[in-house]
Amino acid sequence: MDAPETTSPTDRPTDSIHFDNSDIISHPSVACRSRANSTLDHPCHKFALPPPPPSGGRRFGPRPCPVCYISAEQARASIPCSSSASPVLRNLTYVVDENPIKIESHGGSEFGGYPSLKQRSESFDMQESMTVHCGFVKGNRPGRQTGFDIDEADLMKLEEFHKVIVASAIFGNYDIIQQPKDVSEAARKNVPFYMFIDEETETYLKNSSTLDSNKRIGLWRIIVVHNIPYTDARRNGKVPKLLLHRLLPNVRYSIWIDGKLQLVVDPYQVLERFLWQQNASLAISRHYHRFDVFEEADANKAAGKCDNSSIDYQIEFYKKEGLSTYSKAKLPITSDVPEGCVIIREHIPITNLFTCLWFNEVDRFTARDQLSFSTVRDKIMAKVDWSINMFLDCERRNFVIQAYHKDLLDHMPPPVAHVFRHPPPLQPLHHVSSAGRNPGKNSRRGRDRRSGSRQRRKPAAGNREKQAFL
Structure with missing residues (x-):
């Protein structure tokens, strides 16, 4: 196996390990891969996170870590030929x-249709249909006189x-559209990037002259939503x-990113790393610090989230239904709290x-x-x-x-301009040689100091130079 390539930290949030095309088991001409392929043969199989740097007593906030990706070309060739199995449930209407x-x-x-508690309970009773x-x-049809209406x-x-599609949304003119980076040519041609916005955000984009006649801003295809169902x-x-599966009924895989996020890795690579390589149908990151719902609730209250x-x-x-504090007893479940700004899924x-x-649940509660x-998750x-x-x-x-978020940017003070002031030119200093001094006066000043006289001393030449730069 060839040595892995490491991308520059200027191109990624942190180093990402990439492998050449020859390292992957599928051939570039293959349009998809069989799910029977063993992950043991994958070039990233032996990749492990490096140990964290010594803290030295300092507390570090959340930060990126290295991730092993295969090339975008090979990731695209790794799309599974068949859909993942859907246990028990076959037909959903x-x-x-x-x-x-x-x-x-x-x-x-x-x-949402005001589902009753009885209907809520029945929705967790898994059936084939x-x-x-x-x-x-x-x-x-979702989007056609349903609320959340679309042209x-x-x-x-x-x-x-x-x-594959990538989707995001900005409502209430709450965020600034972030353009994806490092997207392969194949993804640019074959992966639509959909940005859902409301009329308020559309007005801002039109006034700022960033929305063109084709309803595009860079890679994003803008979808304007009318008759939005909530005031929030x-x-x-x-x-x-x-x-998303209701708005895009004919999509196999999707990557959702919140409007404040910028995608900086090719979508095929993200899907291959977090879905296909793991034989998973849905992936989401855990919260970097909190694993327990009760702690998350307290943090939301402290931050005034709602x-x-x-x-x-x-x-x-939820407590009456059996919600308990997260502990190691729930392993292999590693957390009860997601960082929900990214959802990677197969439909x-x-x-x-x-x-x-x-x-x-979001519609019924907060x-x-x-x-x-x-x-x-646990009920299913x-x-x-x-x-x-x-x-x-x-x-x-x-x-x-x-x-x-845009509201934070709008209220941030402008950067302070640094003004560099040059010191005034120094006046020439006239030094008197020791030979020209009056020895009598010098001896008297010495006697005055010894007798406790507190006459004020003139600053020396070196001190005057320092004062000139202050």
Whole structure:
């Protein structure tokens, strides 16, 4: 095997290990790979994270770590020929209700269809064929008179078949669009990048002259959403984030990144590393510091993320259902708290069900999806043999770079200009030789000092030079 190549830290958040085309088992001419290929033959099989640097008593914040990627060309050739198995669940359909009625105080929204607690419980009862609430309950097609409405031309675009797509969203003009970096030519041609925005964000983009006539900003194809279902921009963002399979029904794989993130690794490489290499159908990073839902709830309350009473109600509800503090007893589950800004997934019935039910929890309770993630995951895993690849947060930071939200940028003070002041020219100093001094006066000054006289001394020449630069 050839020695691995290491990319420059200026091109990645941190070093990333790449392998030449000859190192991978599949051939460049092969359009997909069999799932039977052993991961033991993979060039990244023996890759291990280096030990953390000695802290020396200092506390380091979250940061990226090295990740082993194969080349973008070989990653694209590694797309599985067949879909992953969906345990138990084979057919998933969605509730349609033109006149949803709210019958419970915490029943969610009209857009979500107000599912009852009984319907919520039944949605976790795994069957071969299931019908569940999954947003868009009105209308015959998501985006067409359902709330979260999309122009017909854009809907036709979203119905196209694609093996891989990347998606993001900005609502309430909350973020600045980040352009992906280091995207291969194959991905530029074959992977659509969809950015969902509301009318407020569209107005800003038009006024700033960044949105062209083809509805594009760099790699991003802009999809404008009308008649948004929530007043909270963060809740509106959960619709494409968790219900992407409903908006793009003919897609095999997707990478979701929050609007504040910049993708800096080719999407084929990300999918190969975190899905295909792991034989996983859904991947999400764990929180870098917190693993326990109760700690996450306390942190959200301390940060004022949403109304504290709403968080308390949600956590108490989950406690009555059996939510407990995370411990090693839950291994191999490594965390109950995700860093939900990136979701990498294959669109199959079991993952579609998971994100539907996750959305229903966000719709019913708080918009803080970190609080409901483990409840939905654990309820499904209790019924079927399925798991989620929860990779390290430092690995996530290797392929996305996080920017500030726009409101923070708008309130940041402008950078302070540094003014360099040159000192005035020094006056010539007239030195008197010791031969020209009056010895009598010198001796008298010496006697005065010895007798305790406190006459003020004149500064020496060296001191005057220092003062001239102050």
